[in-house]
Amino acid sequence: MLKNDTLIRALLRQPAPYTPIWLMRQAGRYLPEYNQTRARAGSFLALCKNPDLATEVTLQPLARFALDAAIVFSDILTIPDAMGLGLYFVEGEGPKFERPLRNEWEIRNLRAPDPHQHLRYVLDTVAQSHRALASEVPLIGFSGSPFTLACYMVEGGASTDFPVTRTMLYARPELLHHILDVNSRAVTAYLNAQIEAGARAIMLFDTWGGLLSAAAYREFSLRYLERVVAGLIRRHGANAIPNIVFTKGGGLWLEDIADTGCDAVGLDWTIDIGAARQRVQGRVALQGNLDPAVLFAEPAVIREQAHRILAAFGEGSGHVFNLGHGISQFTAPENVAALVDAVHEHSRSYH
Amino acid sequence: MLKNDTLIRALLRQPAPYTPIWLMRQAGRYLPEYNQTRARAGSFLALCKNPDLATEVTLQPLARFALDAAIVFSDILTIPDAMGLGLYFVEGEGPKFERPLRNEWEIRNLRAPDPHQHLRYVLDTVAQSHRALASEVPLIGFSGSPFTLACYMVEGGASTDFPVTRTMLYARPELLHHILDVNSRAVTAYLNAQIEAGARAIMLFDTWGGLLSAAAYREFSLRYLERVVAGLIRRHGANAIPNIVFTKGGGLWLEDIADTGCDAVGLDWTIDIGAARQRVQGRVALQGNLDPAVLFAEPAVIREQAHRILAAFGEGSGHVFNLGHGISQFTAPENVAALVDAVHEHSRSYH
Numbered sequence: 001m002l003k004n005d006t007l008i009r010a011l012l013r014q015p016a017p018y019t020p021i022w023l024m025r026q027a028g029r030y031l032p033e034y035n036q037t038r039a040r041a042g043s044f045l046a047l048c049k050n051p052d053l054a055t056e057v058t059l060q061p062l063a064r065f066a067l068d069a070a071i072v073f074s075d076i077l078t079i080p081d082a083m084g085l086g087l088y089f090v091e092g093e094g095p096k097f098e099r100p101l102r103n104e105w106e107i108r109n110l111r112a113p114d115p116h117q118h119l120r121y122v123l124d125t126v127a128q129s130h131r132a133l134a135s136e137v138p139l140i141g142f143s144g145s146p147f148t149l150a151c152y153m154v155e156g157g158a159s160t161d162f163p164v165t166r167t168m169l170y171a172r173p174e175l176l177h178h179i180l181d182v183n184s185r186a187v188t189a190y191l192n193a194q195i196e197a198g199a200r201a202i203m204l205f206d207t208w209g210g211l212l213s214a215a216a217y218r219e220f221s222l223r224y225l226e227r228v229v230a231g232l233i234r235r236h237g238a239n240a241i242p243n244i245v246f247t248k249g250g251g252l253w254l255e256d257i258a259d260t261g262c263d264a265v266g267l268d269w270t271i272d273i274g275a276a277r278q279r280v281q282g283r284v285a286l287q288g289n290l291d292p293a294v295l296f297a298e299p300a301v302i303r304e305q306a307h308r309i310l311a312a313f314g315e316g317s318g319h320v321f322n323l324g325h326g327i328s329q330f331t332a333p334e335n336v337a338a339l340v341d342a343v344h345e346h347s348r349s350y351h
Numbered sequence: 352m353l354k355n356d357t358l359i360r361a362l363l364r365q366p367a368p369y370t371p372i373w374l375m376r377q378a379g380r381y382l383p384e385y386n387q388t389r390a391r392a393g394s395f396l397a398l399c400k401n402p403d404l405a406t407e408v409t410l411q412p413l414a415r416f417a418l419d420a421a422i423v424f425s426d427i428l429t430i431p432d433a434m435g436l437g438l439y440f441v442e443g444e445g446p447k448f449e450r451p452l453r454n455e456w457e458i459r460n461l462r463a464p465d466p467h468q469h470l471r472y473v474l475d476t477v478a479q480s481h482r483a484l485a486s487e488v489p490l491i492g493f494s495g496s497p498f499t500l501a502c503y504m505v506e507g508g509a510s511t512d513f514p515v516t517r518t519m520l521y522a523r524p525e526l527l528h529h530i531l532d533v534n535s536r537a538v539t540a541y542l543n544a545q546i547e548a549g550a551r552a553i554m555l556f557d558t559w560g561g562l563l564s565a566a567a568y569r570e571f572s573l574r575y576l577e578r579v580v581a582g583l584i585r586r587h588g589a590n591a592i593p594n595i596v597f598t599k600g601g602g603l604w605l606e607d608i609a610d611t612g613c614d615a616v617g618l619d620w621t622i623d624i625g626a627a628r629q630r631v632q633g634r635v636a637l638q639g640n641l642d643p644a645v646l647f648a649e650p651a652v653i654r655e656q657a658h659r660i661l662a663a664f665g666e667g668s669g670h671v672f673n674l675g676h677g678i679s680q681f682t683a684p685e686n687v688a689a690l691v692d693a694v695h696e697h698s699r700s701y702h
Contacts, residue, residue, distance in 0.1 A: 163679065169644070170652050213675075270565065275565070291517065293517035293521060301521050305521070308566070324564075328514065
């Protein structure tokens with residue numbers, strides 16, 4: 001039994017005493033202690049692949065702030081790395097692959113990795129973090145979505161608009177569908193393995209689905225999100241395992257995302273959460289959606305903006321407070337404390 | 352009298368024989384003749400500032416394709432350059448300013464430039480292009496929106512998410528409002544001067560409004576778009592001068608944009624144009640919205656995707672075909688020809 005189960009309650013739209021909060025990328029570079037552990041590991045990827053150190057940074061934000069969840073420290077691109085594409089990071093340029101998918105035979109040869117064999121280090125981090133949390137708060141497991149993984153696998157790295165991937169989508173749609181099919185099976189198996197290792201909730205990051213036309217989003221991202229959600233374990237032992245689907249820039253397709261069968265929909269900061277709640281009509285919980293730039297302002301502004309989002313969501317359960325995107329490395333930790341306190345204190349009146 | 356007034360008719364939702372088409376950045380690097388003229392000018396900015404050569408490239412795409420409009424060759428950032436911020440371009444990094452707004456006194460000293468004095472070169476290009484077009488098709492004048500100009504002025508250059516600007520928005524909103532107030536007056540005067548020099552339609556590019564939360568968009572971008580639209584000349588001599596407002600990533604706020612008083616709303620490729628038409632209920636015309644990546648595929652795919660958009664818009668006037676973003680430099684010119692022909696031929700059945 002979790003001591004603090006507000007996250008699970010909110011995701012399942014069950015009554016809770018207040019609105020739970022956690023932050024995307026909460027274990028990250030804005031924390032001095034994270035930077036120290038990362039320096040010990042040598043690099044971001046070495047840190048991801050070292051379960052002892054990854055567990056250490058998973059827990060760091062919980063030691064500082066009264067957050068209602070931990071999220072396993074990892075990367076969204078572990079699956080293509082396990083497929084043999086060779087993930088690496090260049091400072092200031094984001095993720096890259098040594099062997100992006102450039103030829104048809106490479107795509108035809110793609111195989112879904114066995115998570116117990118090729119992603120053991122993630123499962124070990126999940127298991128260790130779960131034990132270390134000692135049922136204080138739930139641990140969230142995650143993966144990139146099938147489409148988002150494909151973007152990096154085809155493009156070979158980060159991009160503002162992924163032109164190679166979008167060209168393949170129109171010029172060779174059957175090849176992209178093949179990649180997405182393999183990715184869907186890989187993501188499902190990987191997330192279920194995380195659940196078996198101790199994850200109590202699951203989040204799918206569809207970081208780049210918002211780049212697509214409405215029709216292409218349905219065909220190349222949404223359809224595969226649906227397939228993953230349908231394959232996820234929903235109950236493990238005595239525990240319900242809720243899931244969250246987050247398409248950044250997906251505000252136009254909120255109803256479609258809610259219809260994937262997920263428990264909750266993540267919102268970026270561009271959509272008004274009150275309008276979003278109206279549109280999904282209680283079918284799902286909502287997670288979000290403070291502009292991360294608000295954390296650069298003074299605590300008084302942070303409180304005001306947090307109150308605004310709580311008021312926009314309104315009364316009742318079904319809201320997990322979060323940022324609309326990952327926390328910036330330039331955020332002052334004391335501003336995070338101000339946000340967490342503001343959400344906890346002010347949200348009680350809505351419950 | 353224009354020989355081909357389909358663009359004006361479509362923007363004013365008057366009957367037309369077919370759906371007009373032009374392409375954002377149609378005078379650009381995908382055309383070998385453009386690259387030759389640019390090489391003669393020495394740089395992109397030198398080309399913008401040379402009315403003879405800028406007129407030459409304005410006309411180049413019209414010589415190749417049966418486009419229904421020309422757009423004056425210029426940059427969205429001419430106004431802050433005329434304010435003294437020192438616009439320059441670094442290959443592969445986009446626009447930069449030598450003197451971004453870093454101090455409060457710089458912001459307080461900001462003045463709206465007199466377009467006849469400081470932006471003479473743009474007005475000369477408009478006048479020369481207008482004469483050279485000889486009333487074949489209308490010439491479109493344009494500017495960046497007040498908020499989009501402010502993004503570059505504060506940040507000092509391009510960015511994926513303009514963190515300095517978004518921080519100012521929450522931490523010092525009154526300073527950002529001051530910049531936006533000056534920008535609104537500058538943009539209005541600049542666009543009206545373009546109309547007096549021969550522009551027959553106007554487009555406002557709000558490239559970065561889509562970065563904002565719904566509330567911040569209304570307060571920091573939409574409000575100033577409204578102010579500019581309210582100040583625009585709507586009739587010049589015998590000619591109605593329609594205008595188009597384009598907020599990239601603004602699909603969630605379509606109704607609000609339609610209520611600015613503009614004649615047409617530009618759409619990026621993420622929104623279904625049929626759904627957009629339903630939402631604006633005939634209050635405005637719509638411009639868009641093919642994914643530019645479609646132009647990397649074969650002509651058969653290009654035709655199919657163009658037909659899809661024409662069908663989604665449906666019967667009647669009020670649609671200007673365009674891409675949802677500027678054409679890529681890697682586009683094959685023959686694919687543009689295929690698109691223009693497909694739109695002209697296939698759209699007749701909807702009129």
